[in-house]
Amino acid sequence: xxxxxxxxxxxxxxxSGKASIASPCTLYxxxxxxxxxxxxNSSNYDYMKIGxxxxxxxxxxxxxxxxxxxxxxxxxxxxxxxTVAMSKPRLISYTLEFHSDTIRTPLSAMHFILAIxxxxxxxxxxxxxxxxxxxxxxxxxxxxx
Numbered sequence: 370x371x372x373x374x375x376x377x378x379x380x381x382x383x384x385s386g387k388a389s390i391a392s393p394c395t396l397y398x399x400x401x402x403x404x405x406x407x408x409x410n411s412s413n414y415d416y417m418k419i420g421x422x423x424x425x426x427x428x429x430x431x432x433x434x435x436x437x438x439x440x441x442x443x444x445x446x447x448x449x450x451x452t453v454a455m456s457k458p459r460l461i462s463y464t465l466e467f468h469s470d471t472i473r474t475p476l477s478a479m480h481f482i483l484a485i486x487x488x489x490x491x492x493x494x495x496x497x498x499x500x501x502x503x504x505x506x507x508x509x510x511x512x513x514x
Contacts, residue, residue, distance in 0.1 A: 370398045370472075377442075378471035379405065383463035388452075393471065396439065403439040405467065408432055413454035419446065442469040 376393040391408040407417070414433035417424045428434045440446065446465045451458050 370401075370403070372399050373474065374398075375472050376475045377405070377473075378468045379407075380466050380468070381463055382466075384461045388450075388461070388463070390465075393473075395475075396467070396472070397436075403442075404436050405439050407435045407437055407465075409434075409450075411452070411454060413452045414450050415453055415458070417448055417450045418460070419448050439467055442467045 375396045375398065377396045379390065379392045379394050381388065381390045381392075389410045391410075394408065395406040397404045397406075409432050412430075412432050414435075415426065417435050417437060419437060422438065424435045424437050426433045427436055437448075444466065446467075448463050448465055449460045450463060451460050
């Protein structure tokens with residue numbers, strides 16, 4: 370994949386079934402390396418572990434957000450995540466899978482503004498044409514009477 374920022378659907382399985390993550394998530398690609406932004410449905414995750422690598426939240430408020438390395442798409446990735454929501458911290462096993470057939474480039478704020486602006490411009494041009502046609506019809510009608 371070429372360098373850029375993408376959206377991709379990701380599934381989470383395992384655990385008690387109460388935890389979830391936001392999908393789609395943001396996938397960053399730079400020099401062939403992929404990093405995903407994982408947002409949990411809880412603020413109680415204080416680290417994630419993939420293989421020997423530990424990851425810590427990149428935010429201080431709100432639901433726990435992690436930037437993790439992604440080795441491959443369309444294959445299960447075993448992870449553990451520690452939650453402090455129970456009486457004592459617990460490591461829980463999960464599986465993540467990133468689905469390559471869902472990759473898309475999200476609209477940036479500027480692209481969104483330009484798209485809206487372009488749509489408004491088309492509407493304004495259409496309104497001007499309709500106004501012009503009505504004026505001509507009115508002038509023609511006045512001249513024929």
